[in-house]
Amino acid sequence: MRRAPLLTLTCSKESLQGTWKKAYQDHRRKVQEARPLVDSHAQPTPSHLHLKLGKLKLEEGRLSVITRDNRLLLEKVSGILRPQAQTTSRDPTRRRN
Template sequence: MHSAYQPTAPAANKYLQKKWDQSKYEEHRRKVVKARPVVDTKGFQTPAHLHLKLKKLQLEEERLATIERDNHILSSKLSDIMRSKGLVDHRNSYPERSLNAEKRRQQLQEVTRENQGILERITNQESEYRRQRWEEDWERTERCRDDIARYPRRVTNQQRYKKVLFQQDTDLNEKQTSSSLDSEH
């Protein structure tokens, strides 16, 4: 088929013929949509007593009344509970105590004894780490680092120690001056 419009009747101008055909088709579609049936197919009207089932309405009303009554009873019970803070209204005043309190107390004592034993074993255990050996290893590591370093590290270490020593010396000097002042008075 060709992509251009092919009119059914010969026409001098295909564009105008297409426009006229399109408008006729749209008018036809509007008439089809607005068309009303000529034959009455609705059927006869059902009598009102068949639509309205009185027994069903009565059963529904009874069911709703039962639900309403139950809701009222429940709401009154809830309001009583809210007023009484949920306490039970009986005359038997039993003390509240657990049935297995003794067993729980024994278990607690047993766990406490076990924990004490574990703590004692831990505190009596000799440490597997030797502090002296760690310090010697650290000194050896620092010596290796000093030997490998591009710039001398000992100067900065000495300065660091001097600062600490200087601070300690000032603290000692302050203590000595304060003690000498106290002895003069």
């Protein structure tokens, strides 16, 4: 690792230069001792992305259409079977010509 250049100041007072030098050394020490800090946790997912209300609404509409179609189909089938039951209950002794 490269060494940092020495701090040269054009200050006449030695005490001020010593204070700055100490502050710079403290800074360099803190930089050397610094530990890497990485946040590897996943961000919390917002609740509206889990619930998906639009998809639930579409599914509910789809199921209501299926239920309505099933009911109509059942009514048609029962309407078809009802007259057959009436025709089979005719008098078997009567002959067709």
